[in-house]
Amino acid sequence: MRLHALSLTGMRSAIAQRRCNAQEIVQACLQRVTDHEARVGAWAHPIDPVGVLHRWHEDAQRHAPSPFQGLPLGVKDTIDVCAMPAERGSAIWRRRVAREDAAAVSMLKTAGLFVLGKTVTTEFAYFKPGKTSNPHNAEHTPGGSSSGSAAAVAAGMVPVALGSQTAASVIRPASYCGVAAWVATRGSISLRGVMPLAQSCDSLGAFARDTHDLLLIEAYLRRSAESAEAAAPLAFGAVDPGRLVDEEMGACYENALAQLSAHGVRIIPSSLSAYTGDWIASHSRIMAYEAAQNLAFEYNNSRAALSEPLRQLIESGIDQSGEAHEQDLTHRAEAWSAVMAELERPVALIAPAATGAAPRGLAGTGRPDMSRPWQWLGLPQVCLPCAHSSSSLPLGVQLIGRPHQDRALLRQALWLQQQLGWQAPEITPS
C-alpha cells in the first residue's frame, strides 16, 4: 500500500480497518517530501522529518487519551499556525512565527488533522512567485498564489492543503497542478489568522486529490455531519469563456460539456457576460482599492521591500476615486442579481478553470481571469481536473454554485468524479 497516495478519506478508512496507523501515514508523506521537495519546492520552510515526527508525537500525547488521528495537512504560509513560521511570501516578515492558529486551522486540528508544514505562497498572495514548480513539469508554473498547497497535494506529499483565493489563487493552481479544489462561499468560514489582501474578495479554499476529501474538510469547517454522497446534477449553466481560453482549453471545455450531455446532464447556455463584459476589470479595481487598505502597514513602513507589481497594485488602489469605487460596487450588486436569477434554474454554472494549461516558466503564475468574476461575487467554486494538454499538463473545469450551497456543489463535483472520472491523475513514483 502506497500510503502517501491515499486520500484523507482513504487514510481514515485504512486506520479504521487497522491496515496501518497514522504515524506510518505521516512517515510515508515525509518520505515523499524528502524524495521530491528539491524538484517541487512546495514548502515555504525546510521540512525536517525527525522534527516533524517529534512534534507529531508531542501532539499525540497532548491529545491522549482522546483519539488523535494526526493526519497530514499543508497550510499556505499566509495562514497562521501557532508556533510555526508565517512569512507571507515576503522578506518583510522573515522569521515571523505565528502565536495563534487561524480559525480554520484550529477547527481542522480539532477534527484530527496535523499540520505537516507551511506551503509556499506568492508575495502576500499577489503575483510575485515563490520557488514552487509544477509537479507535472518542473519548467512550468504551478499557478498561484496558493502554489505550494496545490503542488504538495499534486505531488502526494499531503492529501489535503489549505489555501485562499482573492482572484484565482486556488482554482488556477488546482487546474495547473491537476488536483481538485474548493473555494468556500465568501464569509462562510472565518478568515481570522489569514493575511488579507482584499476583504470583499478573500475566501478560504482547500486542495485535495479526491473530492471526498473536500466534502470532509467542508464538514470539519462547518462542524456539520459528514456527507459523502454524490448528487447527480440535472443541469449546468455553461458560461461562455469568450476569447479568453486557448485552443486546447477551449476543446477541453467543449468536450467536458459533451460528456456531461452524454450522461444526461442538461447544458443550458448561460446569458451572463462574466468573461465578455467588464466584470474582470471591476474585480481588479476593487481588489486594488482594498489591497491599498490591507497592505497599508507594509506600504507605509517597508515600501522598498515590496515587489514592483505589488507597489503598483497598492498605488492604483490609492489613486482610485471614491466615486469610481462606488460605481464598481453598484456594478457588482447588479451582476449579483443577474447571477442569482440565472442560478434559479440549474444549481451551478460551469466554466473552464483556467485560460489553458500551466504556462512555461516560473517568473509568473498565469492569467487569473477565469476566476475573477466568481471571486468578485464571492460564490463557492470547485475545480476538477478533467483532461490533459498535448504536453501532458492537466486541464480543469470549474463549477460555480449558489452562495452557501457549498455542500450541494461539492456533492455534484463528487458525482462528476465518480461518473466521468474527472479526478487528479495517479501519483507516479517519481
Next chain:
Amino acid sequence: MRLHALSLTGMRSAIAQRRCNAQEIVQACLQRVTDHEARVGAWAHPIDPVGVLHRWHEDAQRHAPSPFQGLPLGVKDTIDVCAMPAERGSAIWRRRVAREDAAAVSMLKTAGLFVLGKTVTTEFAYFKPGKTSNPHNAEHTPGGSSSGSAAAVAAGMVPVALGSQTAASVIRPASYCGVAAWVATRGSISLRGVMPLAQSCDSLGAFARDTHDLLLIEAYLRRSAESAEAAAPLAFGAVDPGRLVDEEMGACYENALAQLSAHGVRIIPSSLSAYTGDWIASHSRIMAYEAAQNLAFEYNNSRAALSEPLRQLIESGIDQSGEAHEQDLTHRAEAWSAVMAELERPVALIAPAATGAAPRGLAGTGRPDMSRPWQWLGLPQVCLPCAHSSSSLPLGVQLIGRPHQDRALLRQALWLQQQLGWQAPEITPS
C-alpha cells in the same frame, strides 16, 4: 484655551493658526488622563505621560522633515497597534504585544494621528465588562464592548477613538456616554488586525465629540478628499422601536422626531419590523455561529479562561445545525431586500440608539437590541447624543444609511448637530 476639549478638527485649526502646537495638545490630553483615569478607567494599560511624550517625539523625528501632526487617538484593545499591548480583554492574551498595525490604524497614522493608548474592551468584544465606568456617573456602565473608547472621548482624554461593532459595541456606548459615533458599512474598511468575533457582523467604528471629526476619520480611512459640509435631510424613515425602549428613551425619540419635523424634515413611518419581528434573534444566532469559528483557538486551548457567557455563546454556535444557519442567512437576505426597498425614498432611517440611558451597575453593559438589526445587515450607522435622562445621563438617536453611503449619512448627522444642537455635552472641568 482648554486644548483637550477641542475636537480633532478644532485641534488642526488651532495648529494651522499657530494658536498652539501638537505637543501642547498631547500634553493637555495626557493631563486629562492623569486627572480622570482613576475614576473613568478608560485605558486597558497604564498611561505613563513621560513615556507617551517620549514616544511622540520619536515618531515626530521619524516623520521629519515631512509634516507630523501627531494628534491623539485612542484604539480599542481588540485592534492591533504595532509595539503596543493588545490583550483583547482576556487573560488568555495577557502580555500580548502586537507586531503590526491594524489596517485602519496604519491609515490613521499616515494621516497624522498618534495612538495615545489602548482602550478597554469587554472580553473579546462580547459581554464581560472591563473596568471602565461611565464618565457622566461612575456608578453606571459606559456600555460595551468599545467601553474605553467611548469613555475616553466623553471624558476629553482624546478627541477620537476607534472601536468595532458586532452587535451594539459602538452605538450603545456612544449613546450611554453622550458622544457621536460612526459604524462603517461592513466590509468597506479592512479589518486586518482587528480581533474578529463574527465575520459577517463585524464592522469598524469611531467615536468623537464632534461629527466633523467622524467625517475626517471617514476621509482618512477612505483616503478620499475631506468634506465637512453638512447636508440637510429631506426625510427620515422612522423605525418603530416597539416595546424595547423605556419610557424616557421613548419620549426622547418622539421629541427628536418632532424637532426634525419642526425643521422641515419629513418623517415617514417605516414599515420594517426591525424590532418587532425576529431580526434581533436571527442576528444573535448568526453571531453565535460565527463566534464559534472565530474563537476556536481559545475555546480549544484555553476554555477554562473564557467567561461563562462567552463559553455559552460559542457552544450555542457549535450546536447550531447547518440548516438552521441557512434559514437565518435566507432570512437576512430577505430583510436586506426589504430595507433596500425602503431606503429608495429617504436616504436614512432613524431609531433610538439604545433602549434607554446607561443602566446602573458595572456588571453588564446594557441591552444591545437597538443595534442588532442594522449590524445584522452591515449598514452604516451614526449615533448622536440628543437629550438627557432625568438622572442627567445622555440619550442618543441613531441614523442608519444605505450601504457605502457613509459620507452622505455623516453629512446629514452634521446638519442635525448644527441645526438641532444634537451633540456631545460640554466637557466639564471635573
